[in-house]
Amino acid sequence: MARLTPDNEQRARDLIALYPYPRSALIPILHVAQEQDGYLCADAMAHVGELLGLTAAEVRGTATFYDMFHTEPVGRYLVAVCTNIACMLQGAYQLLEHIEERLEIAPGGTTTDKMFTLEDAECLALCGNAPCLTVNWRFFGDVDPQRFDTLVEDLRAGRTVGLQAAGASIHGAGGPSPARPSPSPPRPAPEPGAGGVRLTTAATTGATASLDGGLRHGPGEGRA
Numbered sequence: 001m002a003r004l005t006p007d008n009e010q011r012a013r014d015l016i017a018l019y020p021y022p023r024s025a026l027i028p029i030l031h032v033a034q035e036q037d038g039y040l041c042a043d044a045m046a047h048v049g050e051l052l053g054l055t056a057a058e059v060r061g062t063a064t065f066y067d068m069f070h071t072e073p074v075g076r077y078l079v080a081v082c083t084n085i086a087c088m089l090q091g092a093y094q095l096l097e098h099i100e101e102r103l104e105i106a107p108g109g110t111t112t113d114k115m116f117t118l119e120d121a122e123c124l125a126l127c128g129n130a131p132c133l134t135v136n137w138r139f140f141g142d143v144d145p146q147r148f149d150t151l152v153e154d155l156r157a158g159r160t161v162g163l164q165a166a167g168a169s170i171h172g173a174g175g176p177s178p179a180r181p182s183p184s185p186p187r188p189a190p191e192p193g194a195g196g197v198r199l200t201t202a203a204t205t206g207a208t209a210s211l212d213g214g215l216r217h218g219p220g221e222g223r224a
């Protein structure tokens, strides 16, 4: 595939100038390369190595160490389902099983229409709204099979899904959480204007922020 474009090569050089040692810019530049192609192709990684004076093995070793980097093409939407302890106790494996059947792929796979890639993720730091998942780094908490199906229908139909500032805590897509049989205490209602983010689907809010191209942003670089 492609080496870095001239614009992205300049971005890489600007990043290198921020650090005392060029190799320190490796991870930020890998984000630039992934933003360009949607994944880290061999030519782009070779170009990054040239810019930083690193071997192909050093670049690839870093790229394959971190979950946020992909060295193979992924679908338009990357669905990462947390199966760590809090989510597991709230039915994450049953949810994952449903998602596998719904998308007809196993973790690591991509749907034949290239729309979805599925990942089995470690803790996504949304334990209070377990089980949860991310789609192109956007969080969805209190997810159940029905909500996941609605999310997939929204995405396949081109309906956008986004973030909306509100509330004191992070809430699941599609409104209040369903009643749970667990002994967990009820969660406090969000207080408007108290900060934090409320995560919602377009189906319920008409939100306009798009998930498209979300893979072109690393974790923590979410766009409102």
Ligand code: FES
Binding pocket: 082, 083, 084, 085, 086, 087, 088, 122, 123, 124, 125, 126, 127, 128, 130, 132
């Ligand atoms: S265990 Fe799932 S988000 Fe922490």
